[in-house]
Amino acid sequence: MSHPVAPVEPHVMTTYGRLPIALSHGRGSRVWDVNGKQYLDALGGIAVNTLGHAHPKLVPALQDQVAKMIHCSNYYYNPATEQLAAQLVERSGMTNVFFCSTGLEANEAALKLARKYGHDKGITHPQIVVYEKAFHGRSIATLSATGNPKVQAGFGPLVEGFIRVPVNDIEAIRKATAGNPNVVAVFFEAIQGEGGVNPMTPDYMQQVRALCDTNDWLLMIDEVQCGMGRTGKWFAHQWAGIVPDVMPLAKGLGSGVPIGAVVAGPKAAHIFQPGNHGTTFGGNPLSIRAGLETIRIMEEDGLLDNAAKVGFQLLTALTTQLMHVPGVKEVRGKGLMIGIELDRPCGALVNRCADHGLLLSVTADSVVRMVPPLILTGAEADELVAILVPQIKAFLAE
Ligand SMILES: Cc1ncc(COP(=O)(O)O)c(C=O)c1O
Numbered sequence: 001m002s003h004p005v006a007p008v009e010p011h012v013m014t015t016y017g018r019l020p021i022a023l024s025h026g027r028g029s030r031v032w033d034v035n036g037k038q039y040l041d042a043l044g045g046i047a048v049n050t051l052g053h054a055h056p057k058l059v060p061a062l063q064d065q066v067a068k069m070i071h072c073s074n075y076y077y078n079p080a081t082e083q084l085a086a087q088l089v090e091r092s093g094m095t096n097v098f099f100c101s102t103g104l105e106a107n108e109a110a111l112k113l114a115r116k117y118g119h120d121k122g123i124t125h126p127q128i129v130v131y132e133k134a135f136h137g138r139s140i141a142t143l144s145a146t147g148n149p150k151v152q153a154g155f156g157p158l159v160e161g162f163i164r165v166p167v168n169d170i171e172a173i174r175k176a177t178a179g180n181p182n183v184v185a186v187f188f189e190a191i192q193g194e195g196g197v198n199p200m201t202p203d204y205m206q207q208v209r210a211l212c213d214t215n216d217w218l219l220m221i222d223e224v225q226c227g228m229g230r231t232g233k234w235f236a237h238q239w240a241g242i243v244p245d246v247m248p249l250a251k252g253l254g255s256g257v258p259i260g261a262v263v264a265g266p267k268a269a270h271i272f273q274p275g276n277h278g279t280t281f282g283g284n285p286l287s288i289r290a291g292l293e294t295i296r297i298m299e300e301d302g303l304l305d306n307a308a309k310v311g312f313q314l315l316t317a318l319t320t321q322l323m324h325v326p327g328v329k330e331v332r333g334k335g336l337m338i339g340i341e342l343d344r345p346c347g348a349l350v351n352r353c354a355d356h357g358l359l360l361s362v363t364a365d366s367v368v369r370m371v372p373p374l375i376l377t378g379a380e381a382d383e384l385v386a387i388l389v390p391q392i393k394a395f396l397a398e
Contacts, residue, residue: 019350019351019354021033021354022034025053025054026041026052027054028053028054028055028373029044029372029373029375029376029377029380031359037357039354039357039359040357040359040380040383040384040387041053041372041373042358042360042370042371042372042376042384043359043360043361043370043371043372044372044373046225046251046361046371047225047230047251047252047337047371048251048252048255049252049255049373050228050253050255050294050298050303050373051294051297051298051374052373052376053373055255055297055375057293058255058290058293058297061293062257062290062293065285065286065289065290066286069285069286070284070286071281071284071285071286072284072285074278074280074282074283078284080285081288083288083292084097084288084291085097085099087292087295088249088263091235091295092235092243093265094243094244094247094263095265096263096264096269097262097264098261098264098272098277098282099259099260099261099282099283099287100250100259100262100282101250101258101259101279101282101287102250102258103136103137103224103248103250103251104136104137104138104139105139105250105279105282106224106248106249106250106260106261107137107141107142107222107224107248108137108139108141108142109248109277110187110222110246110248110262111128111141112277113218113220113246113264113268113272114126114187114218114220114246115161115184116271116272117184117218117267117271118182118184120271121184121216123181123182125161125182126161126182126183126184126185127162127184128145128161128162128163128183128185128187128220129163129164129165129173129176129186129217130145130146130147130163130187130188131164131165131166131187131192132147132164132165132195133147133148133195133196133198133364134147134148134188134189134192134195135147135148135151135189135193135194136187136189136222136224138151140155140159141159143155143158144158144160144162145187147164148194148195163183164176167188167192167198167204169204170204170208173211174211183215184218185212185217185218185220185246186208186217186218186220187220188200189221189223189224189225189226190205190221190222190223190226190227190235190236191225191226191231191236191333191334193224193225193363193369194225194363195364196341196363196366197333197338197341197363197367197369198339199236199333200237202239202240202241203240205221205237205240205242206240206242209240209244218245218268219242219245220245221235221237221244222247222248223236223247223249224248224260225251225337226334226337227249227251227253228249228252228253228294229303229304229335230252230335230337230371231307231308231311231334231336231337232304232305232307232308232311232334232335233304234304235247236334236337239334246263246264246268247262247263248260248263249261249262252294253291253294254287255293255294257286257287257290258281258287259287259288259290259291261291298374301375303374303375304374306374306376307374309378310376310381311333311334311338312335313382314336314338314370314376314381314384315332315338317381317382318338318340318385318388318389319331321385322340322389322392325392325393325396326396327342327396328340328341328342329341329342329343333370336371336372336376337370339363339367339368339369340368341366342396343366345366346365346368346392346395348395349362349391349392352394352395353387356387358384358387360388368388368392372384
């Protein structure tokens with residue numbers, strides 16, 4: 001077998017179907033396993049490793065922070081927290097930030113904000129519009145908002161108060177909410193990640209923004225996977241020229257150090273009062289430093305432009321080489337968030353690509369998904385294509 005080490009973990013809960021690979025270290029967009037085999041990392045810890053691995057500017061900053069302070073309670077001020085909040089506010093055009101540690105936590109906070117927004121207006125049974133194929137996390141509330149029966153199976157009763165609609169269909173959302181006084185918010189990913197790299201169209205996002213304005217609903221955009229520069233703008237919805245009222249972030253924000261955030265605009269910024277929400281680790285000095293350094297290095301190194309440029313190169317090459325291959329339905333995405341939809345389940349491609357030195361994932365059963373570090377070079381993109389395209393062709397030809 002190509003991976004001689006298949007570790008067993010008798011004491012670890014089997015929540016993930018692991019590949020027979022144990023990674024040991026990384027550098028840039030490459031990682032090595034414990035046997036010394038090298039891989040090009042097109043998964044990036046699932047859209048987390050913004051700066052790749054062991055970035056020479058990030059490592060000393062984190063070492064410095066660890067030596068000063070890793071954690072202190074939210075009972076005290078950490079001056080860096082305000083700095084990171086101000087930077088997110090400036091880049092989003094919104095006003096206030098709540099910090100937490102993960103994507104589901106950020107989304108959970110967003111759902112609480114929406115409910116309290118309703119209660120503050122006298123709506124005692126608030127409802128939130130969510131989407132087919134959405135993924136918002138695995139807590140009871142966020143899995144209830146998620147549009148994937150597999151994620152929900154076995155965990156009922158689900159949290160109530162969600163209305164589900166298809167993506168990019170403005171008539172469907174109008175119809176589903178018509179005359180309903182309990183609707184308080186609309187919640188979507190600007191580009192669905194786990195659902196198969198499904199972008200909301202700019203037109204649709206603008207129309208939903210207008211619908212929310214007309215009805216005094218909160219527009220909440222989950223940028224946990226597609227945000228933080230991945231598409232070539234700070235946040236993917238910015239391609240539509242709109243500003244949401246609530247925006248959960250996580251994943252790429254700390255370049256590997258766990259951090260989440262909920263950014264809010266004026267309509268949602270003052271809904272939470274002391275005692276309404278909180279989390280022990282949220283905004284701890286290590287995660288805040290990771291966020292600050294990630295943004296600083298992204299700007300110093302021009303990583304938004306890089307994501308747009310290398311992403312376009314990748315999308316163009318994959319489209320050109322795969323478009324006419326029978327079994328390939330679509331190549332889509334924006335920046336360094338790219339999906340290739342096949343006409344059949346293709347989970348087997350994950351192992352096959354790993355055998356050939358390329359890490360990626362398959363999501364929604366039949367979509368090959370790439371969310372590499374934003375430092376990916378043009379040459380590495382070429383290498384990725386050179387490994388992936390023959391694998392897809394061989395797989396489809398079987
Ligand atoms: C869009 C989106 N929201 C939320 C989450 C949940 O984030 P976490 O796994 O950090 O809880 C994910 C994770 O994949 C995601 O893609």
